[in-house]
Amino acid sequence: MGSSGDNSDRLSAPAAIRTENLTMSYAHGRGIENVSLTVPRGSVFGFLGPNGAGKTTTIRIFFDLLRPQKGSAEILGHDSIKGSIAIRERTGYLPGDLALPHSMTGKEVLEWLSSLRPHTPPVRRDELVERFKVQLDRPIKQLSKGNRQKIGLVQAFQHNPELVVLDEPTSGLDPLLQDEFHRLVRDYVGNGGTVFLSSHSLDEVQHTADLVGVIRNGELFTVESVTSLRHRGLRRITLTVAPNDVERCWNILRDLEDVTDLDRHDGGFEFAYGGTYAPLISALANVEVIDLLSRAADLDEVFLDLYRGEK
Amino acid sequence: MSSLLLRWPVLRHGLRERRRSLLWWSLGVAVYIAIIAAVWPSIKSAPGLAELEQQLPEVLLQLMGAENYSMATGAGFISGELFGFMIPIFVMVLTIGAGGAAIAGAEDRGVLDLVLSHPITRRSVFRQSAALIALDAIIFGVVIVVSLMVASPIVNLGLSFPNVLGAVTGIVLLGIIFGWLALAIGAATGSRPLALGISGAAGALLYLASSLSGIVDWLRNAKWFSPFWWATNDAPLVNGFIWWHAPVMIGAGLVVCVVGAYFFSKRNLAA
Numbered sequence: 001m002g003s004s005g006d007n008s009d010r011l012s013a014p015a016a017i018r019t020e021n022l023t024m025s026y027a028h029g030r031g032i033e034n035v036s037l038t039v040p041r042g043s044v045f046g047f048l049g050p051n052g053a054g055k056t057t058t059i060r061i062f063f064d065l066l067r068p069q070k071g072s073a074e075i076l077g078h079d080s081i082k083g084s085i086a087i088r089e090r091t092g093y094l095p096g097d098l099a100l101p102h103s104m105t106g107k108e109v110l111e112w113l114s115s116l117r118p119h120t121p122p123v124r125r126d127e128l129v130e131r132f133k134v135q136l137d138r139p140i141k142q143l144s145k146g147n148r149q150k151i152g153l154v155q156a157f158q159h160n161p162e163l164v165v166l167d168e169p170t171s172g173l174d175p176l177l178q179d180e181f182h183r184l185v186r187d188y189v190g191n192g193g194t195v196f197l198s199s200h201s202l203d204e205v206q207h208t209a210d211l212v213g214v215i216r217n218g219e220l221f222t223v224e225s226v227t228s229l230r231h232r233g234l235r236r237i238t239l240t241v242a243p244n245d246v247e248r249c250w251n252i253l254r255d256l257e258d259v260t261d262l263d264r265h266d267g268g269f270e271f272a273y274g275g276t277y278a279p280l281i282s283a284l285a286n287v288e289v290i291d292l293l294s295r296a297a298d299l300d301e302v303f304l305d306l307y308r309g310e311k
Numbered sequence: 312m313s314s315l316l317l318r319w320p321v322l323r324h325g326l327r328e329r330r331r332s333l334l335w336w337s338l339g340v341a342v343y344i345a346i347i348a349a350v351w352p353s354i355k356s357a358p359g360l361a362e363l364e365q366q367l368p369e370v371l372l373q374l375m376g377a378e379n380y381s382m383a384t385g386a387g388f389i390s391g392e393l394f395g396f397m398i399p400i401f402v403m404v405l406t407i408g409a410g411g412a413a414i415a416g417a418e419d420r421g422v423l424d425l426v427l428s429h430p431i432t433r434r435s436v437f438r439q440s441a442a443l444i445a446l447d448a449i450i451f452g453v454v455i456v457v458s459l460m461v462a463s464p465i466v467n468l469g470l471s472f473p474n475v476l477g478a479v480t481g482i483v484l485l486g487i488i489f490g491w492l493a494l495a496i497g498a499a500t501g502s503r504p505l506a507l508g509i510s511g512a513a514g515a516l517l518y519l520a521s522s523l524s525g526i527v528d529w530l531r532n533a534k535w536f537s538p539f540w541w542a543t544n545d546a547p548l549v550n551g552f553i554w555w556h557a558p559v560m561i562g563a564g565l566v567v568c569v570v571g572a573y574f575f576s577k578r579n580l581a582a
Binding site for chain 1: 320321420430579580
């Protein structure tokens with residue numbers, strides 16, 4: 001079968017996740033409002049936002065742990081409430097605040113959890129245990145947070161599900177293991193799997209995600225590809241000017257519309273710039289510029305800019 | 312049994328988690344029974360016990376639950392000393408604890424989220440938890456039966472096996488009802504303190520309702536609502552358990568479960 005055939009298969013299959021106007025409010029105020037998003041199959045969707053933005057609330061609706069007050073979620077073609085068992089059969093989940101029974105060993109936990117899935121044997125368990133060097137023989141209560149998190153990762157992937165939902169998956173993992181995790185995600189998606197990955201760290205998401213949804217205060221305010229986020233044109237500029245021009249330059253920069261995050265230090269400025277170069281250069285025409293350094297902002301800065309724009 | 316355990320992983324896990332506390336409870340009640348039994352020979356030989364009992368006012372005997380038998384017989388003594396108060400307390404603390412821990416407790420610890428992200432219905436989790444509580448109470452009951460039947464010939468208590476079995480069945484069912492009540496409240500609300508508090512308070516009130524129903528006129532009909540009355544009416548250890556009480560008690564417990572499971576399947580789980 002050629003690649004065009006594969007593509008049409010992919011198009012005809014329902015999206016891995018599709019939510020429409022998902023709304024859930026709590027008595028104490030926080031929650032989510034009208035979250036609509038689509039996660040195509042075979043992709044990594046980064047769900048980005050600060051703590052308390054509504055990431056976990058959204059995810060818990062996918063597994064019918066919460067029922068939305070409004071809107072709906074469809075996972076692998078099943079309604080999140082009516083088709084919950086079918087959804088859970090075919091997905092893996094790593095909760096954000098992973099709690100494992102303390103008295104059991106890692107091996108016992110993995111065996112117990114796969115006994116909750118009698119129809120999908122843990123075909124990947126051994127390979128994953130090897131890969132992450134999971135400590136199987138010690139009771140959970142004796143394991144560090146990172147070692148517990150590894151068990152959480154293994155249980156989410158061990159039955160080789162079609163979709164894996166990971167809530168802050170790398171918390172507690174050291175950098176080496178984070179790399180291993182990113183490789184795991186890439187391999188898994190390469191083999192047709194779909195990953196929904198929530199995180200408050202851009203760094204984590206920009207290395208793995210194809211699409212990024214940014215959520216804040218319960219509202220999803222953009223879904224973009226990582227490349228398009230980067231290409232929003234935001235630049236980071238370091239400007240050095242002659243000492244007697246510093247004051248004048250400061251006033252010029254302050255008045256420029258596309259300058260944000262303006263910082264002044266001895267003899268120079270640092271700022272984020274979101275516009276085209278022409279207005280900046282003509283504004284600086286009469287300033288004695290000693291040095292101008294411009295580089296593409298990393299996603300962190302784009303992200304901060306997005307938040308600023310929303311305020 | 313083993314194939315049931317394979318198909319019911321929540322029950323199996325619960326048994327594993329509870330095996331240690333169940334072991335200590337069983338040991339505790341066996342020792343307690345041994346001590347009470349060891350006291351019997353000196354009580355029996357104490358002069359004037361039966362006479363003293365005859366002089367006690369009827370009201371006092373009723374309050375002690377001893378109106379239908381004599382404390383001067385082995386069965387009467389055990390019935391009054393163990394089955395009137397301590398054994399029901401033992402079994403209820405055990406089952407209410409298990410009931411509160413099963414769903415509300417797992418939710419508190421965060422384990423329930425992980426379990427319910429697997430393809431298992433909330434009803435099934437509830438069902439397996441209810442089975443776990445029943446199994447807890449039954450194992451505990453077996454320990455009581457064995458302890459009594461071992462002690463009886465040694466200190467001449469003269470207990471009859473059918474009566475011991477009947478009396479313990481009543482107590483086991485009593486424990487199951489309150490354990491299921493705690494399970495249902497915990498499952499419906501997600502609050503373990505609420506589950507333990509309400510079940511404990513209900514236990515205390517219904518105990519009073521049963522023991523006062525013969526004395527206080529306006530409480531005359533309250534006994535019908537008290538599992539204590541259904542379990543211990545007419546001193547089963549002396550006069551035999553009224554077996555048709557068993558299905559009534561099981562039915563009441565099942566009603567509590569159905570209500571609890573209904574609310575559990577409808578609500579949002581705490582993160």
